[in-house]
Amino acid sequence: MRVYIAGHCRYREPVPFAEVDGVRLHYLDAGQGQPALVLLHAFPLHSGMWAPQVEHLSSERRIIAPDFLGFGGSDAPDSMYRYTMLGFADLLAGLLDRLGLDRVALCGLSMGGYVAFAFLRQYPERVSALVLADTRAAADTSQVFERRTDQQDQVARIGTTALVEVLLGGLLSDTTRATRLELVEQVRRLMANPAAGYIGALEAMKHRPDSTDALAGITVPTLVIVGEDDALAPPDVARDMQQRIPGSELAVLPHAGHLSNLEAAEEFNSAVAAFLARL
Secondary structure, eight states, rough: OEEETTTTEEESOOOOOEEEETTEEEEEEEEEOOEEEEOOTTOOGGGGGGHHHHHTEEEETTTEEEETEEEEEOOSSSSSOOOOOHHHHHHHHHHHHHTOOOSSEEEEETTHHHHHHHHHHHHHHGGEEEEEEEOOOOOOOHHHHHHHHHHHHHHHOOOOOHHHHHHHHHHOHHHHHHHHHHHHHHHHTTTTTOOOHHHHHHHHHTOOOOOOOGGGGGOSOOOEEHHHHHOSSOOOHHHHHHHHHHEEEEEEEEOOSHHHHHHHHHHHHHHHHHHHHHH
8 A cells, every 4th residue: 555755744635535324524634554453533622733653653553543533633513412422432443444453552542531431431452552641430429520511511602622622721831821832722633623523522421331340350461551640630640540451551750740741752662662572
């Protein structure tokens, strides 16, 4: 198959879209080698957030990074009830079928971690290894549930602009926001997604099941990553998950907040590369 060069990454032709269960999904597809690594993005970003990982890790293996329904170049249905964690997992399974990938290593950050839990629950035989980054197994508390509902109402009334600015405060560490203005602007651009995607993903997150009890049953090699300054899924949450998953590893990345793959990209890449090399 022919490839084209974008930056330092080798992407497949043609421009990667797939029709899955009646919706059009956009995804990045770079590199080669097994097991393929699937990168699942955070809310409310898209697959572009994985650029540092695609560039670095695709030299050793194939990287797939889909846009969830409602984000990036994928379709964005208006009905918020089209968006569920199980639905995201089913679409991912359909995409992997289209790509001929039976079993993959799965890496999910934040909301991507929620999708990883849903995928592992529904398709355990298709996961060879797991990376859980800046995420949590627990379901939303009632307080978080209500906040997400308020955010849905806000987006429905006035759009996403005001919410983007609020969310930036939690996604990035204080150090990043004070000293890395170019990265702050990059993340702001990555958050430019359809209002329907925001509302739908908030609905999916509100109603996701608690995965805490399932942690002890995870049998594939697992790496838990967290930014040391993550305020949304802090290191204590990551340590608790790691202690519940048999044989799992923990990497705490310095000077990084919730988007540790961007704030500490070199350390994130090194941790994932070393983990995958041991498989």
